[in-house]
Amino acid sequence: MKLTPEQLKDFDELGYLFLPDCFSDEEVAVLRQEAENIYKTDRKEVWREKSGAPRTAFAAHTYNEAFRLLGAHPRLIEPLEQLFGEPVYMHQYKINAKSAFDGEVWQWHQDYGTWARDDGMPEPRAMNISVFLDEVMPINGPLMLVPRTHKQGVLAAGHDKATTSYPLWTLDQETVTRLVQENGIIAPTGKPGGVLMFHGNLVHGSSGNITPYPRKIVYLTLCAVSNHIRKPTRPEWIAHQDFTPIQAVEDDALLKFARSYKVAAE
Amino acid sequence: MKLTPEQLKDFDELGYLFLPDCFSDEEVAVLRQEAENIYKTDRKEVWREKSGAPRTAFAAHTYNEAFRLLGAHPRLIEPLEQLFGEPVYMHQYKINAKSAFDGEVWQWHQDYGTWARDDGMPEPRAMNISVFLDEVMPINGPLMLVPRTHKQGVLAAGHDKATTSYPLWTLDQETVTRLVQENGIIAPTGKPGGVLMFHGNLVHGSSGNITPYPRKIVYLTLCAVSNHIRKPTRPEWIAHQDFTPIQAVEDDALLKFARSYKVAAE
Numbered sequence: 001m002k003l004t005p006e007q008l009k010d011f012d013e014l015g016y017l018f019l020p021d022c023f024s025d026e027e028v029a030v031l032r033q034e035a036e037n038i039y040k041t042d043r044k045e046v047w048r049e050k051s052g053a054p055r056t057a058f059a060a061h062t063y064n065e066a067f068r069l070l071g072a073h074p075r076l077i078e079p080l081e082q083l084f085g086e087p088v089y090m091h092q093y094k095i096n097a098k099s100a101f102d103g104e105v106w107q108w109h110q111d112y113g114t115w116a117r118d119d120g121m122p123e124p125r126a127m128n129i130s131v132f133l134d135e136v137m138p139i140n141g142p143l144m145l146v147p148r149t150h151k152q153g154v155l156a157a158g159h160d161k162a163t164t165s166y167p168l169w170t171l172d173q174e175t176v177t178r179l180v181q182e183n184g185i186i187a188p189t190g191k192p193g194g195v196l197m198f199h200g201n202l203v204h205g206s207s208g209n210i211t212p213y214p215r216k217i218v219y220l221t222l223c224a225v226s227n228h229i230r231k232p233t234r235p236e237w238i239a240h241q242d243f244t245p246i247q248a249v250e251d252d253a254l255l256k257f258a259r260s261y262k263v264a265a266e
Numbered sequence: 267m268k269l270t271p272e273q274l275k276d277f278d279e280l281g282y283l284f285l286p287d288c289f290s291d292e293e294v295a296v297l298r299q300e301a302e303n304i305y306k307t308d309r310k311e312v313w314r315e316k317s318g319a320p321r322t323a324f325a326a327h328t329y330n331e332a333f334r335l336l337g338a339h340p341r342l343i344e345p346l347e348q349l350f351g352e353p354v355y356m357h358q359y360k361i362n363a364k365s366a367f368d369g370e371v372w373q374w375h376q377d378y379g380t381w382a383r384d385d386g387m388p389e390p391r392a393m394n395i396s397v398f399l400d401e402v403m404p405i406n407g408p409l410m411l412v413p414r415t416h417k418q419g420v421l422a423a424g425h426d427k428a429t430t431s432y433p434l435w436t437l438d439q440e441t442v443t444r445l446v447q448e449n450g451i452i453a454p455t456g457k458p459g460g461v462l463m464f465h466g467n468l469v470h471g472s473s474g475n476i477t478p479y480p481r482k483i484v485y486l487t488l489c490a491v492s493n494h495i496r497k498p499t500r501p502e503w504i505a506h507q508d509f510t511p512i513q514a515v516e517d518d519a520l521l522k523f524a525r526s527y528k529v530a531a532e
Contacts, residue, residue, distance in 0.1 A: 101439050105476050138404030139453055139473070173367050177478040185477060187405055207405070208474045210371050211451060212443040 001075045001251075002082055011083070015150030015202040018188040022075055022195035023131065023254070030258040032133045032192065034066045035095050035216050045237055047166065053102035055166065057095045059237040060218075067095070067218070069257055074248040076129050076220055079197065084125055084224040087245030091115065091126050091229065092221035092238065095133075098141045103209030105141075105163065107170040110149075111221070112200035113157050114169050119239045120231025124154075124200040126223035132194040133216040141209035142187040143196065143217070146179050150199035171203065179203055222246075267341045267517075268348055277349070281416030281468040284454040288341055288461035289397065289520070296524040298399045298458065300332045301361050301482050311503055313432065319368035321432065323361045325503040326484075333361070333484070335523055340514040342395050342486055345463065350391055350490040353511030357381065357392050357495065358487035358504065361399075364407045369475030371407075371429065373436040376415075377487070378466035379423050380435050385505045386497025390420075390466040392489035398460040399482035407475035408453040409462065409483070412445050416465035437469065445469055488512075 003017070011017045023031075039046060039054035046057045061071035070076070071090055080088050097103065111128055115121040136142045157169035188196050198204065209215055223229075228243040269283070277283045289297075305312060305320035312323045327337030336342070337359055346354050363369065377394055381387040402408045423435035454462050464470065475481055489495075494509040 100443075105474060107476065139408075139410055139451060141473070142405075144405055144477070173478070176367075180478045185405060205476055207407070207476050208371060210373065210471055210473050211410070212439070212446045 001078050003079050011197070011199075014147045016145055016147065016196065016198035019195040019197070020190050021193055023193040025193065026258045027254045028133060028192040030066050030261050031070060031218070032216065034064055035133055038064060038095065039097060049099065049102050049104050049164070051102040053099035054097040055104065055164070056097065059093050059240070060095055061090065061093050062237070066254070066257060066261070067093070069249055069254045070131065070218065071220060072246050072249045073254060074251050076131070076195070077222070077246055077248040080127060080129070080222045083127070087225045088222040089225050089228065089243045089246060090220065090240055091121070091223040092219070092240065094219045096217050096219060098206065098209045098215035098217070100212045100214045101210055103141050103215065105208050106166070106206045107160055107163055107168060108176045108203055108205040109157065109168050109170045110155060110201050110203055113154050115200065115229070116154060117169055118233050119229040121223065121227060121229045123227050125227040126200050126221055128198055128200070129220045129222065130196045131218040132190065132192050133218060134214050135191050136189045136194070136215055136217070137213060138187065138189055140211045140213040140215040141206045142189050142215070143204055143206050144185050144187045145198060146183050146203040147186055148183045149179050149203040150201040152179070152201065154201065155203075176203070267344050269345045277463070277465075280413045282411055282413065282462065282464035285461040285463070286456050287459055289459040291459065292524045293520045294399060294458040296332050296527045297336060297484070298482065300330055301399055304330060304361065305363060315365065315368050315370050315430070317368040319365035320363040321370065321430070322363065325359050325506070326361055327356065327359045328503070332520070332523060332527070333359070335515055335520045336397065336484065337486060338512050338515045339520060340517050342397075342461070343488070343512055343514040346393060346395070346488045349393070353491045354488040355491050355494065355509045355511060356486065356506055357387070357489040358485070358506065360485045362483050362485060364472065364475045364481035364483070366478045366480045367476055369407050369481065371474050372432070372472045373426055373429055373434060374442045374469055374471040375423065375434050375436045376421060376467050376469055379420050381466065381495070382420060383435055384499050385495040387489065387493060387495045389493050391493040392466050392487055394464055394466070395486045395488065396462045397484040398456065398458050399484060400480050401457050402455045402460070402481055402483070403479060404453065404455055406477045406479040406481040407472045408455050408481070409470055409472050410451050410453045411464060412449050412469040413452055414449045415445050415469040416467040418445070418467060420467065421469075442469070
C-alpha cells in the first residue's frame with residue numbers, strides 16, 4: 001500500500017494521517033481475541049495498571065502469530081518505507097489496553113523524546129502506527145494529538161515515573177497550553193480496523209477510561225534501519241535490538257490466518 | 267421558564283433534558299470569573315484534587331452574589347417547580363472545576379443514592395441542574411449519562427472514599443456494564459451557558475481531564491420542599507438544612523448584575 005501525494009502532503013503539514021477501514025472485521029477479530037488471551041497470561045511483557053487491569057503488552061510479534069503477521073503487514077510497512085526511503089525494523093511493539101473502567105492516562109509527550117533519551121535513537125526517523133482493535137470513541141480515552149507540533153523538535157520534558165505504571169518523558173503544562181492554543185487538539189475516532197500514523201515528535205496523550213468500553217490499540221514503532229538505536233538502556237523486549245529489515249508478508253496473510261483460526265475454533 | 271409537553275415527555279422517558287444556550291455569554295462570563303476567584307480562596311467550602319487543583323466549591327450561593335442570583339434563577343427554579351408540583355429549596359450547591367490537566371474522575375453513581383444514604387432524603391424528588399461555565403467538549407471530561415436508568419430505583423452501591431477526594435456511593439462494574447449494554451451512554455457537549463437537568467436516579471459519571479481546557483459546571487441540587495432531608499450527617503454547607511422555598515429572582519437579575527460588575531471592573 002502506497003500513500004498518495006495528498007496524503008504525503010497532509011502528513012508533512014499536520015504530522016499525522018488517519019486511515020479508517022484499513023483492516024477488515026475478520027482481520028481485527030482475531031487480533032482482538034488474541035490480545036485478550038495475551039493479557040490473561042502472566043508474562044513479563046504484560047504490564048498492569050494499579051488496579052491489576054492490563055495496561056500494555058510488549059513484543060507480541062515475537063510470541064504470537066497473529067501479531068507477527070500484523071507486524072509485517074504491507075499496509076503498515078510499505079507507507080513507512082515510502083516515507084523514510086529505506087527499509088524499516090521494529091523498534092517497539094505494544095498492545096495498549098486502555099481497559100474498561102480502569103484504563104489510566106498517558107500524559108502529554110512526544111514518542112521520540114523517549115526513544116532519544118532512553119534508547120539513543122539518532123533522529124526522529126521512526127514512527128508510531130496505531131491499529132484500532134476496539135471502537136475508539138470520544139468517551140473511552142481516544143488518542144489526542146496536537147497537530148503540527150512535529151515541527152517543534154524535541155521539547156524539554158521531565159521523567160514521569162509516578163503518574164502511571166509506565167515511565168514516560170512528559171511535557172510541562174505551560175508548553176502543552178501554548179501548543180494547544182496555537183494548534184488545537186484532534187482525537188481521531190472510529191471503528192476497529194482504523195489506522196493512525198503519527199510523527200515521532202507529534203505531541204499526544206490520552207485520558208483515562210471509566211466507560212465499560214475497552215479501547216485496545218496496537219502500536220508498531222517502525223524505525224528506518226539506518227537510524228537504529230545506539231545506546232539501549234531498556235530491555236530488548238521493550239526497545240528491540242534486532243535491526244533486521246522487515247520483509248512484508250502478503251497482503252492477505254492476516255486474513256488467511258484469521259480464517260484458519262476461526263476454523264480451528266469451531 | 268416552563269418546559270413544553272415534549273420536553274416533559276423526553277424527560278420522563280430518558281431521565282434528562284439538555285437546554286443549550288440557556289444563559290447568555292454576558293451572564294456566563296461573570297459566573298466564570300467569580301468561580302475562578304472563589305477557587306483561589308482558602309475556605310472550607312473549596313475542596314481540592316490530590317494535585318492541589320480545585321475540585322469543587324460548595325454553597326457559593328451563600329457567599330457570592332452572582333451565584334446567589336443563579337441559585338434563584340427562574341430559568342432553573344420554575345422548571346423544577348413545574349416537575350415537582352410544589353416549591354423547591356436548595357439541597358446542595360457545587361461549582362465543579364474539572365480543572366485543566368488535573369481534573370479527576372467522578373465514578374459512576376446515582377445522586378439520589380447519596381442523598382438518601384447520607385442525608386435521609388425520603389424520595390428522589392430532588393434533581394441536579396447543571397450550568398456549563400466553560401465549553402464542555404468530548405475530550406475535557408464531559409458528564410456521561412446512561413439514559414433511562416432513572417427508572418431503576420436506587421441501585422446497590424459501595425462507599426468510595428479512596429478514588430478521589432470526594433466520598434461517593436458508586437456502582438459496581440457489573441451493574442454499569444449491564445445498564446450501558448441496554449441503554450448506551452450519552453455525553454451532552456456544548457458552549458458555556460448550556461443547562462443539563464437530570465433525574466436524581468440517573469446513572470452518570472465523568473472521566474478525568476488532561477487537556478488544557480478547564481470544564482467548570484455549576485450543580486444546583488433542588489429538592490421539593492415537602493421532601494426535605496430527615497437525617498443529615500453532612501455539614502450544613504454540603505447538605506443544607508434551610509428548607510425555605512426559593513423565591514425566584516427576575517429573569518434579568520443576573521444580566522443586570524453582570525453589567526454592573528463589568529462597569530465596576532472598568
